[in-house]
Amino acid sequence: MLRLANRRIIVGVTGGIAAYKSAELIRRLKDQGADVRAVMTAAAQEFITPLTLQALSGNPVHTTLLDTEAEAAMGHIELARWGDLILIAPASADFIARLAHGHGNDLLTTLCLAARCPIAVAPAMNQAMWASSANQANLAQLKDRGIHQFGPAEGSQACGDVGLGRMLEATQLADMAADLFPSNILTGRRVVITAGPTREAIDPVRFISNHSSGKMGFALAEAARDAGAQVTLISGPVHLATPERVRRIDVISAQDMLQAALDQSIQTDIFIATAAVADFRPQNSPDQKIKKQDNSGVMTLTLVENPDIVATIARQQPKPFTVGFAAETRDVVNYARQKISRKNLDMIVANDVSRGDIGFNSDENAVTVLWPNGEQVLDLASKHQIARSIVALIAQRLTGQAGG
Ligand code: C5P
Numbered sequence: 001m002l003r004l005a006n007r008r009i010i011v012g013v014t015g016g017i018a019a020y021k022s023a024e025l026i027r028r029l030k031d032q033g034a035d036v037r038a039v040m041t042a043a044a045q046e047f048i049t050p051l052t053l054q055a056l057s058g059n060p061v062h063t064t065l066l067d068t069e070a071e072a073a074m075g076h077i078e079l080a081r082w083g084d085l086i087l088i089a090p091a092s093a094d095f096i097a098r099l100a101h102g103h104g105n106d107l108l109t110t111l112c113l114a115a116r117c118p119i120a121v122a123p124a125m126n127q128a129m130w131a132s133s134a135n136q137a138n139l140a141q142l143k144d145r146g147i148h149q150f151g152p153a154e155g156s157q158a159c160g161d162v163g164l165g166r167m168l169e170a171t172q173l174a175d176m177a178a179d180l181f182p183s184n185i186l187t188g189r190r191v192v193i194t195a196g197p198t199r200e201a202i203d204p205v206r207f208i209s210n211h212s213s214g215k216m217g218f219a220l221a222e223a224a225r226d227a228g229a230q231v232t233l234i235s236g237p238v239h240l241a242t243p244e245r246v247r248r249i250d251v252i253s254a255q256d257m258l259q260a261a262l263d264q265s266i267q268t269d270i271f272i273a274t275a276a277v278a279d280f281r282p283q284n285s286p287d288q289k290i291k292k293q294d295n296s297g298v299m300t301l302t303l304v305e306n307p308d309i310v311a312t313i314a315r316q317q318p319k320p321f322t323v324g325f326a327a328e329t330r331d332v333v334n335y336a337r338q339k340i341s342r343k344n345l346d347m348i349v350a351n352d353v354s355r356g357d358i359g360f361n362s363d364e365n366a367v368t369v370l371w372p373n374g375e376q377v378l379d380l381a382s383k384h385q386i387a388r389s390i391v392a393l394i395a396q397r398l399t400g401q402a403g404g
Contacts, residue, residue: 002032002033002187002188003032003033003175003178003184003187004029004032004033004034004174004177004178004181005032005033005034005187005188005228005230006033006187006225006228006229006230006245007033007034007035007084007085007181007228008034008035008036008037008082008083008084008085009029009034009035009036009037009083009084009085009086009087009177010036010037010038010079010082010083010085010086010087010111011025011026011029011036011037011038011039011053011057011087011088011089012038012039012040012041012086012088012091012095012108012111012112013038013039013040013041013044013048013053013088013089013090014041014043014044014088014090014091014092014094014095014108015041015042015043015044015046015047015092015094015095016043016044016047016090016124016125017047017124017158018089018090018124018158018166018167019044019047019048019090020047020048021089021090021167021169021170022038022048022053022089022090023052023053023056024170025087025089025170025173025174026038026053026056026057027056027170028170028171028173028174029174029177030056030057030058031174032174032178033187033188034177035059036057036058036059037057037059037060037061037062037079037082037083038053038054038057038059038061038062039061039062039063039079039107039108039111040053040061040062040063040108041095041106041107041108042063042106043092043094045063050063060073060074062074062079062107063107064106064107065106065107065110076107076110076111076114077114079111080111080114080115080116080117081114081116083111083115083117084117084118084181085117085118085119085120085177085180085181086111086112086115086117086118086119086120087119087120087122087150087173087177088108088112088119088120088121088122089121089122089124089150089167089173090122090123090124090167091121091122091123091124092123092124092125093123093125093129093130093132093135093138095108095109095121096121096123096135096138096139096142097134097135097138099112099121099138099142099147100137100138100139100141100142101138118146118148118180119147119148120147120148120149120150120176120177120180121142121147121148121149121150122149122150122151122152122167122168122173123139123149123151123152123165123167124151124152124165124166124167125152125165126157126159126161126165127157127161127162127164127165128161128163129165130152130163130164130165131163131164148176148180150168150173150176151166151167151168151172151173152164152166152167152168153166153167153168153169154166181228184227184228185227185391185392185395186224186227186228186229186270186391186394186395187227187228187229188228189224189228189229189230189269189270189398190229190230190231190232190267190269190270191224191229191230191231191232191268191269191270191271191272192231192232192234192261192264192265192268192270192271192272192320193217193220193221193224193231193232193233193234193271193272193273193274194217194234194235194257194261194272194273194274194275194277194309194310195214195216195217195218195220195221195233195234195235195236195238195274195275196212196213196214196235196236196237196238196240196275196276197209197210197211197212197214197236197237197238197275197276197278198236198251198252198253198254198256198257198275198277198278198306199236199237199252199253199278200253200278200280200281200282200285200306201252201253201281201282201285202282202285202290202301203285203286203288203289203290204287204288204289205289206289206290208280208282209237209278210276210278211361212236212238212275212276213238213239213240213361214235214236214238214240214274215240215361215362215363215383216274216325216365216383216386216387217233217235217272217274217275218233218235218238218240218243219383219384219386219387220272220274220387220390220391221233221243221246222243222246222384222387223384223387223388223390223391224270224272224391225243225244225245225246226388227391227392229270230247231243231245231246231247232246232247232248232249232264232268233246233247233248233249234248234249234251234257234260234261234264234275235248235249235250236251236252236257236275237250237252249264253278253281254277254278254281254306254307254309255281255306255307257275257277257309258307258309258312261313262312262313262316265313265320268320269320269321269398270320270321270322270323270394270398271310271313271314271320271321271322271323272323272394273309273310273313273322273324273325274325275309276327277306277308277309278306279305279306280303280305280306281303281304281306282301282302282303282304283302283303283304284302308343310322310324310343310345311342311344314343314344314345319344321346321347321394321397321398322343322344322345322346323345323346323347323348323349323390323394324339324340324343324347324348324349325348325349325350325351326339326348326349326350326351327350327351327353328350328351328352328353329352329354330354332350332351332352332368333350333368333370333375335350336348336350336368336370337370340370340371340372346371346372347369347370347393347394347397348369348370348371349367349368349369349370349390350367350368350369350370351365351366351367351368358380362383363382363383364380364381364382364383364386365378365380365381365383366378366379366380366386367386367390369389369390369393371393376393378390
């Protein structure tokens with residue numbers, strides 16, 4: 001399993017003889033599925049060329065802060081936001097000092113100041129420099145700020161000394177980077193999620209729809225992405241921003257949603273149906289606006305049943321792990337259990353919509369998650385928290401299935 005699939009890592013390279021190992025590090029990170037961008041200080045470029053790191057990372061190498069062309073391609077703030085981790089390897093004594101004191105006098109220090117993601121340093125320097133009280137004080141400051149320290153190792157050094165200060169090997173650093181993402185429970189999995197309402201056209205200007213906000217589906221997309229999955233969100237019309245690194249396909253009607261779900265569910269591991277799909281659609285939807293025709297005060301619309309999207313996906317071979325949602329007003333667990341077998345689901349998330357404190361537009365939810373021979377209650381919490389718990393339960397069930 002690729003431990004860094006879907007992760008974006010900025011490898012910062014500073015000036016030191018160990019810079020040659022950064023090339024190997026980039027390969028090892030990519031082997032684990034990471035998307036890597038290298039940032040080099042001026043001193044680093046005395047030891048290894050940007051061209052080498054560009055070829056290995058498959059991305060342009062970032063070297064300067066004050067370069068209008070480079071900033072136009074990807075500005076330093078954008079780059080800081082891009083990363084899930086900044087790993088500085090090798091981290092020289094000078095760089096550690098500048099980081100400790102909050103300097104922003106080159107691209108790499110500025111990125112570290114602007115970053116909201118974790119930062120790790122892999123120190124590499126002569127053993128006497130390593131042991132110096134100034135360096136140790138700087139490292140203590142970094143530790144206080146939550147910056148991770150990988151190594152150094154002990155052994156013979158390029159300068160002929162023996163002692164602490166060698167940079168760790170590339171494979172060790174790649175493993176330690178992967179360990180920083182403990183929630184890799186869906187790494188390498190593909191997840192498709194339907195979300196929001198559907199709109200069923202009555203004529204070109206009118207439609208039938210519902211109040212679904214899409215919040216639960218979007219929260220699940222984020223939670224699955226954070227768990228390492230590759231996520232596609234098929235969304236009806238909603239007012240929500242697309243989560244970073246989630247592929248979004250916009251649809252309008254139930255029939256569009258079904259087509260998108262069928263297209264996307266091929267080779268999908270997990271299908272989660274949170275959408276509030278309209279059960280019926282007008283049988284005819286004329287091209288022209290319907291006019292009032294008589295004075296009877298009555299208008300009749302003939303509705304036909306829409307396809308059941310989640311049940312259709314659950315009939316596919318091979319079938320993804322299929323999760324449905326059930327909004328009920330009474331006898332919630334019983335109705336949800338019936339729905340598991342009727343729709344051939346692997347799991348269902350049931351919520352009691354008769355409760356006033358949760359519902360379509362709320363930011364919170366309380367649910368019972370059921371599977372064929374078990375269930376778990378998730379008490380009132382934010383939709384983001386509930387989404388993380390649902391993802392954890394899906395991952396558990398999926399691994400259980402794979403094992404037996
Ligand atoms: O039957 P009911 O509408 O209560 O089932 C709800 C579940 O089925 C949800 O997961 C919903 O997304 C899914 N569904 C669907 N297509 C429909 C109706 C419901 O995928 N036409």
